Amino acid sequence: MPFAFADTAENAIPLHVIETAALDDWCVDQTETVVNWVRLNGFTGKLGSALLVPGETGPIAVVGYGDADARARGRYALAGAVKKLPEGTYDIVWGLPEHLLETECLGWLLAGYRFDRYNKKKDRDVRLVAPAGVDADRVRIIAEAETLLRDLVNTPTSDMGPDALEAAARDLAEKHGAAFSSVVGDDLLDKNFPMIHAVGRASATPPRLIEFTWGSDGPLLTLVGKGVCFDTGGLDLKGASNMLLMKKDMGGAANVLGLAHMIMALKLRLRLRVLIPAVENSVAGNAFRPGDILTSRKGLTVEINNTDAEGRLVLADALALAAEDEPELVISMATLTGAARVALGSDIAPFFTDDDAGADTLSRAAREIDDPVWRMPFHTPYESKIEPGIANLDNAPSGGFAGAITAALFLRRFAGEGRYMHFDIYSWSSFNLPARPKGGCGQGIRALLQAMPDLLAK
Template sequence: MTLSFASPSDPSLPLYVIAQPDLDDWLNDQPQSLTNWLKSCDFTGRLGQVALVPGPDGTPSFAVAGYGKPAIRRRKRFPLAAAAEALPEGNYHIASGVPANALETECLGWLLTGYAFDTYAKQSPAKARLVAPDGIDAPRIEILAQSEALTRDLVNTPTADMGPDQLQAAVETLAQDFGASCKAVRGQALLDQNLPMIHAVGRAAVQDPRLIEMNWGNSGPKLTLVGKGVCFDTGGLNLKPGNSMALMKKDMGGAANVLGLAQMIMAMNLPLQLRVLIPAVENSVAGNAFRPGDILTSRKGLTVEINNTDAEGRLVLADALTLADEGGPDLVISMATLTGAARVAVGADLAPFYTDDETAAQALMQAGQKAADPVWRMPFHDPYEAMIEPGIADLDNAPSGGFAGSITAALFLRRFVGNSRYVHFDIYSWQPRKAPGRSKGGLGQGPRALLTALPEVLGL
């Protein structure tokens, strides 16, 4: 699919966006015939309501869209997308009614209504197309929408068609599209090149575990993105129950979001040096699976006691983060669908992040609001460090007690970064129910906020 604006040279209908409290005032300036028509259509300006207004020849002359009440709009990420989904197929241009400070966000939401995951069955996305309003950065918005579509497609694809092999192929395709380099260390070579925990987690699967690396750009600050690529998570020998396993195709959501962000960066030709690291594995059950009670030695030399094989994401990320840190980056960002504890803390809609960098934290909080990509800072709470130190090894991959699960996982990862500036996202990457501009299924969480914050964080 192509999530893009309609050509301004093509015919389009004017669209008047009317907030519910403003409807009466708007109608006072209109002919009585229009008032009568909209009343006959039961148009009240509720969010998502639409109506076509006929001209003298009976064909549509313009359209109106309800923008609802401010309190209702605050509950929606992309309020205008509700109308975009209800409009008949055709081209439209916004004639009035959308605040200037919300215009780019609403245009992005409109484009995203055109997304559908139709690999396996025909879908019916919204077909109303929008002419880009004057004064917005239309190419940027199209890049954001198309990168979001990449993330959603990767997350939505079941593991039978999105295992480590296919994830590597997706990275290679992206690299080829933008002239980046791509390579992978896989199977036994992981041990030869000192990436032992990636190997341990994925060695029981049919497809080889691997570390995928993509590099792009030759000048500017060094940014390294690390995405968790667990293409399916059975839980290993600590086997998940069936209900908990149902959505584990999305356990590579960190990798999918990192690739969406990478596509944004490369498509916008940002002046930086980009490195992407994705440990891609399937956490399976077999005779050679790693076990509870095992003690693994990481790339960094830290030993890790395995108290739950279902806490595998932090293990593969640990080796990748150590490798990232060795490259002397200006900023390391990791993204992972890491803990259910993060969902308990902030739900499915917010993307929690961790950092000790105050500049990055403030920039991200402001950028999340601006980019309609809400994020929330969580604490690297140092007193909890003792919870991840089991005594028999340097670190515990699954502290007992159940408290502060997202925080202890983040503290675990921080041990492998060294002195680099570091931001970690513990995301969900899934939309549980359909919402305006967001189909049920895979979802980007954090990339738009990060993209918006990067100029301040890296001095671009």
């Protein structure tokens, strides 16, 4: 299905979104034919149920879509209608609250998403008229960003290694007129990115640091995305079941690229810098080892107690580079720890920051557009857990407690003295949900986009 709204409302089928409690009131304003059709079909407004009322000559005259009640509905509830309706154009004329319009329209567009790179299928054309008050271009751009990042995450590493991720970032940069560069292979050592090099050097595809910049006016925002295109765990090898989803370990980079697309396409007034350390954490004779001590770009030494805690290593070098320009805000996004999933599950994006006002701004924006985030603590007393004694830092503290917090504290050591937000995301839908089929998905970037003007105004 095209990621666009209908060009015109002409001949569109009226779509009524009906809560169970509002069904009787709705029926008062309907024709006798419609009311009889409601009764004959036992339509109650149950969430996800569809009522298709034929016209006198056969085609659909009215559609009712069950919305249950506010407590039962989930994100993108209206998107469930797309697979149940015949091809055509639909116009929401009743029942959807104004504050939900943008999110539900986005869900409608995303309901047409499918990852079909390896299995082509015919699209269904079920279009929606953009409701009054909805910025159709903005919604379309957000849908494009989500589609981009989903495709990146869903693509297996055979076609989405560090080189392909670089190509995708370059294409995006060129599309928006951004200045692009990269540092590849042993040049990482010459340019002082030793931990990116150490993590990625065992792969057949060389590691790299991807960068592009955009905009010439406004505050400087730097986005840093973890681009581990596959994670075997290194010499601390993962089990087979834990390796199955590791193509998505570059989900932080994918989300950063999606957010960057939205920022550039919407022409926000800011200067954007994007940094993506792109590697494969592989096994070979030159792989980094447990017990090794690495020296970072910042000069801090890191003892390697687990080669499967590699994401924070590559992010550390990129964050150190980001801090050198003293941006107004640094945001890192990474599929970093299982501990974050245990804490909040797969649907909520945990974030860390010392900026109380920024955290409140982001949380409020997330509620406004139904993109759930939750603040986690940079709990300073846990700093001792990441200090092993033999080196400045430990990449994998023992004990098993507070894994998401200690990883975030590790990254904070490299992010400089300015404002910093870190997102420990999952970037994956484990089930088929409305507008979110099983596979890669965005987390937190719509909330960040919504909050961005206020975040950068502080």
